[in-house]
Amino acid sequence: RQPGEVLAWSRDMVAPATRAAFDTLPASMRQVAGYHYGWWDENGTPTEASGGKALRPTLTLLAAEAVGGVASAAIPAAIAIELVHNFSLLHDDVIDGDVTRRHRPTAWSIFGRSAAILAGDSLLTLAFDLLAESGHPDSREGMRILSAAVQSLVEGQSLDVAFEDRQDIELAECVTMARGKTGALISAACAIGALFGGGRSAQVEHMLLFGEELGLAFQLVDDLLGIWGDPAVTGKPVYSDLYNRKKSLPVVVALGSRTIAAQELHELYHSDRPLSGTDVERAAELIDLAGGREWCQA
Numbered sequence: 207r208q209p210g211e212v213l214a215w216s217r218d219m220v221a222p223a224t225r226a227a228f229d230t231l232p233a234s235m236r237q238v239a240g241y242h243y244g245w246w247d248e249n250g251t252p253t254e255a256s257g258g259k260a261l262r263p264t265l266t267l268l269a270a271e272a273v274g275g276v277a278s279a280a281i282p283a284a285i286a287i288e289l290v291h292n293f294s295l296l297h298d299d300v301i302d303g304d305v306t307r308r309h310r311p312t313a314w315s316i317f318g319r320s321a322a323i324l325a326g327d328s329l330l331t332l333a334f335d336l337l338a339e340s341g342h343p344d345s346r347e348g349m350r351i352l353s354a355a356v357q358s359l360v361e362g363q364s365l366d367v368a369f370e371d372r373q374d375i376e377l378a379e380c381v382t383m384a385r386g387k388t389g390a391l392i393s394a395a396c397a398i399g400a401l402f403g404g405g406r407s408a409q410v411e412h413m414l415l416f417g418e419e420l421g422l423a424f425q426l427v428d429d430l431l432g433i434w435g436d437p438a439v440t441g442k443p444v445y446s447d448l449y450n451r452k453k454s455l456p457v458v459v460a461l462g463s464r465t466i467a468a469q470e471l472h473e474l475y476h477s478d479r480p481l482s483g484t485d486v487e488r489a490a491e492l493i494d495l496a497g498g499r500e501w502c503q504a
């Protein structure tokens with residue numbers, strides 16, 4: 207298998223069973239969740255839209271193989287992980303009020319906030335149901351790994367929300383937030399793959415640690431793309447994180463840098479007025495000047 211083929215391989219393994227699982231959802235939830243997954247448009251017409259990279263289920267399948275197992279044994283776990291990821295995105299878009307995801311209007315902006323929240327709840331429940339019904343001898347341990355990850359996800363997200371009202375965020379706190387918000391599920395994706403692949407408990411534990419570091423690295427890149435990424439690739443409008451005054455890792459590094467640029471960034475970020483296009487362009491420059499970009503890249 208070539209590296210460029212891995213995501214398509216995993217999508218082909220996981221998509222049919224995911225669709226079958228969606229058929230068990232209440233019709234109204236299926237409509238919203240299927241829209242979010244990119245399977246159909248708001249009218250139910252099939253689309254070729256991207257439902258995302260499906261990185262996490264790919265990691266699950268690869269982790270199963272890495273411990274000497276077969277990827278197919280981990281399919282229910284891979285689907286469950288991606289369902290939880292999509293649950294979190296549905297809720298996150300409501301919380302942040304974001305109107306674009308994966309190059310399309312967010313689910314809440316089409317179907318309303320309540321429908322998007324409820325569809326997320328449906329996906330979360332379905333994830334645990336799939337693990338429970340998987341018939342795998344370690345399904346109970348898989349559910350434990352997944353529920354611990356969801357709790358960390360919620361904790362990371364609550365820190366992220368709390369940061370909005372604070373001006374004095376330490377870098378260590380921001381790293382803790384990223385480990386929870388993003389690291390925990392990527393960590394669980396790797397660990398549950400190893401578990402369902404028949405790995406020993408030490409291997410599952412190592413995959414948990416590996417995934418958390420990978421997740422932190424992933425969030426660093428995501429934060430950099432949120433400022434300097436190409437919207438044609440990221441599917442998000444340019445500078446959306448800066449307009450939202452997100453306390454992402456490059457911003458927190460820059461604000462804590464004790465430079466002249468940090469002072470100006472502080473004034474921009476903590477002003478009461480809405481930020482203009484010129485403001486966010488300047489903010490991006492200041493983050494760069496204050497070393498936020500370089501630190502994250504390193």
Ligand code: GRG
Pocket residue numbers: 257258259260261293294295297298301308359360363387388424425428
């Ligand atoms: C409300 C109970 C409750 C829980 C929700 C909202 C939430 C907790 C957590 C949000 C976590 C979150 C959105 C983290 C961001 C992680 C991240 C980098 C997402 C983007 O992942 P990609 O790039 O997305 O893999 P695709 O589109 O490829 O699937």
